[in-house]
Amino acid sequence: MQLEEQTEEVEKMKQDYAILQQETKTVQQTIEEFKLFEEQISNLNLQMPRNLNSNENDGSGGIPFPELSSLEPNETSLKIIEMKEELPDLIEKFEESLKRLQEYENELKTIPTLFPATEGRLTSKYGNRKDPFNWKRTFHSGIDIAAPLNTPILAAADGKVIHAGRNGGYGLTVIIEHGDTYETLYAHLNKIDVQVGETVKKGDVIGGMGTTGRSTGVHLHYEIKRDGDRIDPYLYMTFHERANSN
Structure with missing residues (x-):
């Protein structure tokens, strides 16, 4: 998109x-x-x-x-x-x-507007970047948020867990379906606190930040899909801040 x-x-x-x-x-x-x-x-x-x-x-x-x-x-x-x-x-x-x-x-x-961790700083944006492993220019399909190990990871919106477990280079991953429109992915977790089929509310703790999978250090890789297309999560994470400023 x-x-x-x-x-x-x-x-x-x-x-x-x-x-x-x-x-x-x-x-x-x-x-x-x-x-x-x-x-x-x-x-x-x-x-x-x-x-x-x-x-x-x-x-x-x-x-x-x-x-x-x-x-x-x-x-x-x-x-x-x-x-x-x-x-x-x-x-x-x-x-x-x-x-x-x-x-x-x-x-x-059901719109993922919540910051997906209790704390953290943005370390890598959505879009083209240099791959941290081979330094080649690649597309980054989400954003990275760094914080201490096991920092609570939060569901960004109400939804249903459709994946909770290992997911290739993403490591331990949780994927949540939010109605018919949105889907969020939380990767490189150190632990998972939800199960497939579980219903979650916005702000529920779903796991702890980690460095599993293809990762250089403790962080959360976070993605949002809208109608199946990956989009920039930053626009949604800062929604309330910008809406209240108007």
Whole structure:
């Protein structure tokens, strides 16, 4: 995937993130409307009016209520009717906002935007570079992050483990499938803490940093695939930082 396409994808993610923030505000606003609605209900005087056109000399056999058709609706009854009419729309608005919010949250959870280790520094970028073993110019399909041995490695997004074990030159490797779009790879691990078929959440520890396989030292080799194509993980790892800066 070309850099321009990746940049467009990240821009779309930023737009989705902004929509999520707006939907959150909408839900909060609707909750406040509910609170106001409840407050208005509690403040209404729901007692039966005392003056019902009765004669004070009437006996104790009962108060002669006038026919309902002759009663003028008072302010309280009108307010109740008005609020009863508003309530279904308010509930529908609230439910729609929650549904949209949940949809955006679920989508964002499967996008690998989390830094895949509890600590570390970037030592090799995505793209063409000199191979550390033979110094020939080769393509680096991910990024390298260096940190101490067994530094916890984190799932970058919600997903399902589809590989957990040795993987040729990658050494001990974990591969996670994130829905239908994304896949992440974590290589050269010293240990693996998950199994194939296991469901993981964004931020779950999946292993420890190591130097297994074709490696010159302790580090994590990290890759992201989108629709089967490898892309630059750095754009996704820095997504939240850049989204919040706008």
